[in-house]
Amino acid sequence: xxxxxxxxxxxxxxxxxxxxxxxxxxxxxxxxxxxxxxxxxxxxxxxxxxxxxxxxxxxxxxxxxxxxxxxxxxxxxxxxxxxxxx
Numbered sequence: 001x002x003x004x005x006x007x008x009x010x011x012x013x014x015x016x017x018x019x020x021x022x023x024x025x026x027x028x029x030x031x032x033x034x035x036x037x038x039x040x041x042x043x044x045x046x047x048x049x050x051x052x053x054x055x056x057x058x059x060x061x062x063x064x065x066x067x068x069x070x071x072x073x074x075x076x077x078x079x080x081x082x083x084x085x086x
Contacts, residue, residue: 019069
């Protein structure tokens with residue numbers, strides 16, 4: 001169950017770094033995937049494979065969202081609008 005976007009969390013448990021919620025959700029999703037469990041690969045190796053059928057579409061969507069979040073940190077237009085995932 002994704003934790004990102006939950007509004008009723010106390011201030012103490014909010015992520016301190018940008019994109020931390022997405023990163024944690026992506027990490028959990030990859031650890032539960034068949035690529036890691038059945039094939040015995042590391043999560044990093046599974047990410048480098050790209051469109052492997054053993055990686056669920058939810059993990060691929062989280063990967064794209066995490067990339068966009070990290071990319072928004074460098075984009076000057078996004079810096080004025082606020083960081084995503086914070």
